[in-house]
Amino acid sequence: xxxxxxxxxxxxxxxxxxxxxxxxxxxxxxxxxxxxxxxxxxxxxxxxxxxxxxxxxxxxxxxxxxxxxxxxxxxxxxxxxxxxxxxxxxxxxxxxxxxxxxxxxxxxxxxxxxxxxxxxxxxxxxxxxxxxxxxxxxxxxxxxxxxxxxxxxxxxxxxxxxxxxxxxxxxxxxxxxxxxxxxxxxxxxxxxxxxxxxxxxxxxxxxxxxxxxxxxxxxxxxxxxxxxxxxxxxxxxxxxxxxxxxxxxxxxxxxxxxxxxxxxxxxxxxxxxxxxxxxxxxxxxxxxxxxxx
Amino acid sequence: xxxxxxxxxxxxxxxxxxxxxxxxxxxxxxxxxxxxxxxxxxxxxxxxxxxxxxxxxxxxxxxxxxxxxxxxxxxxxxxxxxxxxxxxxxxxxxxxxxxxxxxxxxxxxxxxxxxxxxxxxxxxxxxxxxxxxxxxxxxxxxxxxxxxxxxxxxxxxxxxxxxxxxxxxxxxxxxxxxxxxxxxxxxxxxxxxxxxxxxxxxxxxxxxxxxxxxxxxxxxxxxxxxxxxxxxxxxxxxxxxxxxxxxxxxxxxxxxxxxxxxxxxxxxxxxxxxxxxxxxxxxxxxxxxxxxxxxxxxxxxxxxxxxxxxxxxxxxxxxxxxxxxxxxxxxxxxxxxxxxxxxxxxxxxxxxx
Amino acid sequence: xxxxxxxxxxxxxxxxxxxxxxxxxxxxxxxxxxxxxxxxxxxxxxxxxxxxxxxxxxxxxxxxxxxxxxxxxxxxxxxxxxxxxxxxxxxxxxxxxxxxxxxxxxxxxxxxxxxxxxxxxxxxxxxxxxxxxxxxxxxxxxxxxxxxxxxxxxxxxxxxxxxxxxxxxxxxxxxxxxxxxxxxxxxxxxxxxxxxxxxxxxxxxxxxxxxxxxxxxxxxxxxxxxxxxxxxxxxxxxxxxxxxxxxxxxxxxxx
Numbered sequence: 011x012x013x014x015x016x017x018x019x020x021x022x023x024x025x026x027x028x029x030x031x032x033x034x035x036x037x038x039x040x041x042x043x044x045x046x047x048x049x050x051x052x053x054x055x056x057x058x059x060x061x062x063x064x065x066x067x068x069x070x071x072x073x074x075x076x077x078x079x080x081x082x083x084x085x086x087x088x089x090x091x092x093x094x095x096x097x098x099x100x101x102x103x104x105x106x107x108x109x110x111x112x113x114x115x116x117x118x119x120x121x122x123x124x125x126x127x128x129x130x131x132x133x134x135x136x137x138x139x140x141x142x143x144x145x146x147x148x149x150x151x152x153x154x155x156x157x158x159x160x161x162x163x164x165x166x167x168x169x170x171x172x173x174x175x176x177x178x179x180x181x182x183x184x185x186x187x188x189x190x191x192x193x194x195x196x197x198x199x200x201x202x203x204x205x206x207x208x209x210x211x212x213x214x215x216x217x218x219x220x221x222x223x224x225x226x227x228x229x230x231x232x233x234x235x236x237x238x239x240x241x242x243x244x245x246x247x248x249x250x251x252x253x254x255x256x257x258x259x260x261x262x263x264x265x266x267x268x269x270x271x272x273x274x275x276x277x278x279x280x281x282x283x284x285x286x287x288x289x290x291x292x293x294x295x296x297x298x299x300x301x302x303x
Numbered sequence: 304x305x306x307x308x309x310x311x312x313x314x315x316x317x318x319x320x321x322x323x324x325x326x327x328x329x330x331x332x333x334x335x336x337x338x339x340x341x342x343x344x345x346x347x348x349x350x351x352x353x354x355x356x357x358x359x360x361x362x363x364x365x366x367x368x369x370x371x372x373x374x375x376x377x378x379x380x381x382x383x384x385x386x387x388x389x390x391x392x393x394x395x396x397x398x399x400x401x402x403x404x405x406x407x408x409x410x411x412x413x414x415x416x417x418x419x420x421x422x423x424x425x426x427x428x429x430x431x432x433x434x435x436x437x438x439x440x441x442x443x444x445x446x447x448x449x450x451x452x453x454x455x456x457x458x459x460x461x462x463x464x465x466x467x468x469x470x471x472x473x474x475x476x477x478x479x480x481x482x483x484x485x486x487x488x489x490x491x492x493x494x495x496x497x498x499x500x501x502x503x504x505x506x507x508x509x510x511x512x513x514x515x516x517x518x519x520x521x522x523x524x525x526x527x528x529x530x531x532x533x534x535x536x537x538x539x540x541x542x543x544x545x546x547x548x549x550x551x552x553x554x555x556x557x558x559x560x561x562x563x564x565x566x567x568x569x570x571x572x573x574x575x576x577x578x579x580x581x582x583x584x585x586x587x588x589x590x591x592x593x594x595x596x597x598x599x600x601x602x603x604x605x606x607x608x609x610x611x612x613x614x615x616x617x618x619x620x621x622x623x624x625x626x627x628x629x630x631x632x633x634x635x636x637x638x639x640x641x642x643x644x645x646x647x648x649x650x651x652x653x654x655x656x
Numbered sequence: 657x658x659x660x661x662x663x664x665x666x667x668x669x670x671x672x673x674x675x676x677x678x679x680x681x682x683x684x685x686x687x688x689x690x691x692x693x694x695x696x697x698x699x700x701x702x703x704x705x706x707x708x709x710x711x712x713x714x715x716x717x718x719x720x721x722x723x724x725x726x727x728x729x730x731x732x733x734x735x736x737x738x739x740x741x742x743x744x745x746x747x748x749x750x751x752x753x754x755x756x757x758x759x760x761x762x763x764x765x766x767x768x769x770x771x772x773x774x775x776x777x778x779x780x781x782x783x784x785x786x787x788x789x790x791x792x793x794x795x796x797x798x799x800x801x802x803x804x805x806x807x808x809x810x811x812x813x814x815x816x817x818x819x820x821x822x823x824x825x826x827x828x829x830x831x832x833x834x835x836x837x838x839x840x841x842x843x844x845x846x847x848x849x850x851x852x853x854x855x856x857x858x859x860x861x862x863x864x865x866x867x868x869x870x871x872x873x874x875x876x877x878x879x880x881x882x883x884x885x886x887x888x889x890x891x892x893x894x895x896x897x898x899x900x901x902x903x904x905x906x907x908x909x910x911x
Contacts, residue, residue, distance in 0.1 A: 046418045097626055104365055104417045108571065109625040111367075115564070115618030123615070230560065234426055272437050279430035286423050287411045501761050501774075508747055508758045515745035518707060520733040520762030520814055 035210030051229025052117030057215025087208030354537030363510030368428030376542025401539025463553025574633025763814020
């Protein structure tokens with residue numbers, strides 16, 4: 011049985027771009043607000059269904075849909091933060107976890123109601139196309155998704171690096187109290203950050219819908235993968251999350267060589283648990299999991 | 304003297320009446336045995352809920368992966384029964400295996416704080432489900448391990464396992480009804496005992512401030528793991544009961560995330576960390592689920608999507624509870640009691656002046 | 657008087673930061689040992705190394721001759737060292753009595769069979785510390801001075817040989833401070849050795865038998881209170897070089 015390793019790796023790298031897009035939303039929210047956004051899974055899933063709705067029902071072009079979805083989800087995220095999540099910011103972190111879990115449940119079951127549990131997929135002109143480069147067949151679909159993802163991350167990086175709000179976000183992520191002291195409206199920052207996080211999740215979902223089939227249960231395994239990547243890579247650096255995404259995508263791709271394809275997700279789940287236990291304080295002191303230093 | 308005083312209050316009498324009612328249900332044949340089934344499920348879920356509460360409510364370690372223990376209990380029983388072991392004998396073993404598995408991944412994971420532990424449990428839950436789904440295929444080529452296979456089947460993969468059904472199924476069901484009821488009371492007794500013991504005090508201390516508890520002499524690692532193992536044991540036994548009652552198990556149901564979700568929702572909605580909370584939560588869960596599911600029987604093809612309404616409801620309830628009354632139904636009841644006391648207390652004061 | 661706690665060249669690093677650098681010290685039985693120094697000097701870190709909340713990077717800590725460097729906090733508590741926290745950490749949803757009961761159940765007293773009835777012991781400690789009237793209040797409803805006393809009471813219930821008090825009078829007004837100092841003296845008179853980290857000079861210098869001064873993780877002085885506050889290095893650490901030369905500062909500290 012010959013497995014085309016170069017093709018596998020290329021495909022994995024393309025997927026890594028998507029994984030990075032999907033993880034950054036989670037990393038951003040965690041970094042700024044120190045809460046784990048379980049509704050991230052719901053947002054990704056809704057992003058997929060939104061793409062389905064716009065592309066299949068309304069006939070949008072597959073890469074125009076994100077342009078609508080991103081601002082929509084951004085707005086949704088701001089609403090969620092302002093009216094719901096904000097109230098538990100001062101409670102122990104487990105409260106926000108449970109709250110966001112409840113929101114995820116709601117999102118998931120609204121999807122079941124509206125779309126039913128059937129698996130959906132989006133097929134477009136690009137779905138089956140491949141082109142040859144250096145003798146490797148590359149899926150056009152994946153390449154375009156990769157490009158959109160990277161573009162989005164690039165824009166995000168520019169935003170965080172060059173705009174006032176971007177810097178305010180980074181400051182709040184580092185030290186909320188100090189940020190308040192220098193006049194940063196941290197409430198506003200958190201709203202924007204949460205909005206961005208949800209928007210990125212929605213974007214990732216809408217892109218993933220072009221590659222994978224999905225149903226309302228869609229977000230869960232991707233949530234775990236995102237978390238795995240965030241822990242591996244660390245916060246505050248695109249490099250960290252990108253590296254984590256790359257690492258996971260390649261590990262998953264190569265794992266096919268040794269284990270059954272059905273167990274591929276097992277790799278990321280097991281990795282998540284192992285990384286949580288073994289990584290002391292994350293890669294850049296991200297997660298304060300242990301009380302000892 | 305305390306007993307005398309207690310007997311004077313109406314509560315124990317109502318409770319006794321209720322228990323007598325429960326004992327009578329199977330012979331009554333209400334709704335053609337449907338009430339009996341519903342009560343049985345309630346007993347099972349109260350036990351599950353109470354088990355989860357020991358770790359999640361008393362010790363404050365929220366686990367989203369308790370389905371692993373349920374599934375392990377169910378599969379232990381199923382696998383052993385298919386190889387000729389009497390079902391009832393498999394029950395303690397089911398609980399034990401669940402408890403040991405808990406120790407295996409619990410020991411490293413419990414070092415994680417609150418939300419990270421919760422995330423880890425989701426990971427473990429999903430990983431275990433996948434493992435059990437594919438276990439047969441994984442071991443069939445391994446010469447040492449494939450001796451466990453019976454006709455090429457250990458866990459049965461996605462198709463699950465089917466147990467032999469007994470001949471007299473209705474008396475079997477009645478037997479299980481009383482058995483589950485007994486189990487539930489045992490579980491409640493255990494929970495009550497823990498709550499009032501030194502062990503429970505330690506767990507509450509860990510829940511409220513783990514660092515302070517550690518410096519004041521509580522061996523937090525030991526206690527957390529003990530709570531996890533006890534919780535797993537109880538849930539594992541419930542899994543075993545499930546397998547013996549349904550005669551069919553599959554990984555999607557017993558190891559699935561929805562099962563874990565149910566175990567989180569019930570005590571949280573009912574009143575986390577209390578004795579009555581898990582009971583109330585389980586009753587609400589079963590009743591709501593039943594009412595919504597049966598309400599859709601005649602809507603034909605729409606039944607599937609509408610049956611998710613109960614989860615939508617729970618999601619909403621959970622959000623409301625976290626936002627407004629973290630102590631759940633029990634907390635609401637306490638608030639009402641206080642409000643009522645103030646009202647009647649005020650009236651009394653006015654009357655005496 | 658024997659040596660109860662002995663620290664040998666204790667070091668604690670956090671990544672590249674040297675929080676404690678080769679600090680050696682001795683705490684004698686029955687004394688009140690003060691630990692002072694400017695903010696960030698490493699005082700709380702040293703406490704945490706003693707109890708085991710932080711593992712020391714190098715060096716040894718002995719208690720009654722036994723090496724406790726690698727022990728966990730609950731183990732050092734059972735051996736006889738209990739600490740209070742700078743920012744008080746009561747169990748908020750438990751009653752005051754239950755808070756102290758935890759100490760009575762899990763501390764050295766219980767393990768050594770000195771305490772047989774935890775509730776009774778808790779009540780006894782509450783009476784001793786003047787909190788008996790609040791026994792059934794929830795800890796979250798207490799005022800700060802009462803919370804501080806609860807913190808001490810809970811630690812007391814473990815029947816420690818050594819009590820490590822971390823800024824126990826911080827946030828108290830002068831009257832409350834005096835009451836706390838009186839309590840500390842009473843504790844010493846009852847045979848408990850006290851080590852106290854403090855910033856309120858009046859409190860620590862007035863009651864300590866001996867004092868150790870840390871600055872930037874290193875011991876810069878040790879001796880009686882008077883020796884320490886007239887020590888120019890100590891003055892410099894707190895107030896800067898320009899004060900060290902003059903005598904004005906020492907009068908301030910003496911207040």
